[in-house]
Amino acid sequence: MNIQTRISLIDKQIMWNRLLAVVEEQAQVCQRTAFSTIVRESGDLAAGVFDAKGRMLAQAVTGTPGHINSMALAVGHVIRTWGLHAMRPGDVFIHNDPWMGTGHLNDISITTPCFKGDRLIGFLACNSHVMDIGGVIDRTSSRDVFMEGLYLPILKIVDGGQVDESLMAMIRANTRQPVETVGDVYSLINCNAVGCERLLEMMDEFNLRELDELADHVIDTSREGVLAKFRKLPKGTWHSSLTLDGRDDPVVLKAALTISDDGIHVDYTGSAPMTKYNFNVPICYTLAYTSYALGVAIVRDIPNNAGSLAPRTVSAPEGCILNALKPAAVFGRAQMGLMLPDLVYNCLRQAIPDQIPAESTCGLWGINVMGPWDSPPNIANRYLTQVMTTGGMGALPYRDGMSATGFPSGVRGGPIEIFESMTTLVVWKKEFRQDSGGAGKFRGGLGQAIEMENIIPESFQYFTGYERVDHPAKGAAGGGNGAPGRLRLETGEFLPGKGCSEIPAGVRIAVSSPGGGGVGNPKKRDRVMVSRDVEYGLISSEIARDLYGYVA
Known part of the structure; x- marks a missing residue:
């Protein structure tokens, strides 16, 4: 039997568990080698493995929702920016674009194409918080994203195994903590390398040439598992609002949560407009904490991946505080984003009060x-x-x-x-x-x-x-x-x-x-x-x- 074209269900489940082990080791490497205290001591990071299409297959348990569920989108942005044809063994990509899966400039995202021989079989991705990326000293005073530090578009920081020392020098020169910040970049690069090694070892063990069949199983099974849970819930739309402190004036957030057989959608129409302060939220971060809230309350034991995340969707008018547009100041995006679970739960409490x-x-x-x-x-x-x-x-x-x-x-x-x-x-x-x-x-x-x-x-x-x-x-x-x-x-x-x-x-x-x-x-x-x-x-x-x- 050709195990590559016909994988038994038992083997698929074993391989799925192995993917989870791969990304957990990847995350532990990042945490144990990080320079930033918030990563090393508090686990403010994310690590995941993706297929060659950029679909997330597994994420580490170690990590935080804002990193994890934002990072789920980052690999797709890298593929669209560079194209698969431009990638070769030994390449590593870096960015901290808040609108491409980080949420603010202090989160650095690393994406590493993983090759088996000369064949691209997937990606390892990670991100973590660095303490300083430049910008204004008073972290509360930024009024646009350009005041918040060094802005890195999606760039190749390692080309065919050779580190771009000019890019490293630029990062080093634009932070008050050059040793710590560059150290964190190397920590992220290294944890992806370890993840790729473990992924290839797993593929060799099971005689896999590619991840396509396993990826389809993980994603399809997870999507159907989440939808099965959603279909047991009452159907309808529920509304809620949440008044937060803001700065000069209170900030009002509004949500309409709709449960259907096709998924759960949360619309944030009616929420406050963008503010001149720096607690605006890019839509990727809004999606991250909305999705997490639904996961904790309803999805629970189904692992996070492209399939389990797909039935959870959001919308927010462009220019509102929960869909801030570049160049809005977003350093403090967690101040609003972390409050979204309460807003979501105030809707869900009306539908399933015994669980919220x-x-x-x-x-x-x-x-x-x-x-x-x-x-x-x-x-x-x-x-x-x-x-x-x-x-x-x-x-x-x-x-x-x-x-x-x-x-x-x-x-x-x-x-x-x-x-x-x-x-x-x-x-x-x-x-x-x-x-x-x-x-x-x-x-x-x-x-x-x-x-x-x-x-x-x-x-x-x-x-x-x-x-x-x-x-x-x-x-x-x-x-x-x-x-x-x-x-x-x-x-x-x-x-x-x-x-x-x-x-x-x-x-x-x-x-x-x-x-x-x-x-x-x-x-x-x-x-x-x-x-x-x-x-x-x-x-x-x-x-x-x-x-x-x-x-x-």
């Missing part, structure tokens, strides 16, 4: 700092560092929300010890924020209470791009809202949720991340669970008495 959580913090509360700031002679010694911190997830109709979690980003909280080792700051406190989870039969997840201070007599810069300060996560089915987030100096001054603040030397800053909404009447919460929450310090005895009706 209350609103969550959604947006990350990353600590982004730069220093020293006061002394010009120290400019060359400035650090630019980020550690990810998180808030609370909304409760589900059957359990409490998770506390201090990166949902829906998938980014893990970073170790404070690593953060302190790379700055002159000391973190005096990092703990659950008492009473921050929305009350309910099932309680919302808690945010965090963090205090830090510079230990040298210098000020430092604190960059904020936070949501849920003015508009906290709402509860559902009688549950209470989560606590809003806040930033406060020990002098009593409150800092804005978006902007750049100079923190004086010797002054502590307290970061209180928001909590998730609760579900159900708090008076119906299990008394044992209330008692446990009080004992563990998650809720105060006053809240237990006033909201839960519990007295020890």
Whole structure:
């Protein structure tokens, strides 16, 4: 039997699992060799294998939805730009075009054609966040994409095995962290190379000359599996809106979600127009988090690939904040994009209320700092560092929300010890924020209470791009809202949720991340669970008495 033309179903399933193993090793290589702390410590990356047509066949579990579901489109852009005929063994392509599968300039995407002999059999692709790509120092002040750093169109960074040193020199010259940024580029190139090696080993083991038959099986099976789940849902269209803090004025997002036998479509008509600030969202990022929200709530155990993603579609008017057009400023696109799951869930809750959580913090509360700031002679010694911190997830109709979690980003909280080792700051406190989870039969997840201070007599810069300060996560089915987030100096001054603040030397800053909404009447919460929450310090005895009706 010619196994290439007739592959048994069992072999196809084994090969599919092997593809998942290939991309997971690819992602682990990227994470373990990365220079950026957000990649190395928090897993802010994506890795995937694609067939020769540019269709994603498998993605790594390690990674984040904004990277993964945006990256799914990137290989197609590379093929259209260069053409398959122009590719040869040893080629590697690079770009960070926000509208071609990265979302903002700080995400670098690498695509590597994989050859078996002289035959192109597929692609390995990856992307990750680099800490600095140039641009304005104040990360909140950009007003178009050209202020945000070095803009790389789809270029060949390795040609037939030879690194383009001129392109590397250009990247090195346009970042404040040349060693780290170029190191991350090499990390991405290397992880693709490892992925290609493992893919070819798998093909040799199964005597495959090409991936076409396996690719069709993966994509067709996944698409039908997702459609089967969608066909069990109520049919119709549901609407929702979400009011976010914005900057000068609140930002209103609107969605109409339609479930049919052919898929789920989310239309964002009516959402706010593009803003002059930098939290505009390219449509690829809108698709990424919309698709992820549907995947978590409905698709669940079916792996992400071109087939499983196809029945999830979006639309948004050109020029609205969720379909921003070049050259809009998009550095902070996560500030809006990460909120889309709540908007989607506010629609789905009307159709399948027993499966959908209350609103969550959604947006990350990353600590982004730069220093020293006061002394010009120290400019060359400035650090630019980020550690990810998180808030609370909304409760589900059957359990409490998770506390201090990166949902829906998938980014893990970073170790404070690593953060302190790379700055002159000391973190005096990092703990659950008492009473921050929305009350309910099932309680919302808690945010965090963090205090830090510079230990040298210098000020430092604190960059904020936070949501849920003015508009906290709402509860559902009688549950209470989560606590809003806040930033406060020990002098009593409150800092804005978006902007750049100079923190004086010797002054502590307290970061209180928001909590998730609760579900159900708090008076119906299990008394044992209330008692446990009080004992563990998650809720105060006053809240237990006033909201839960519990007295020890």
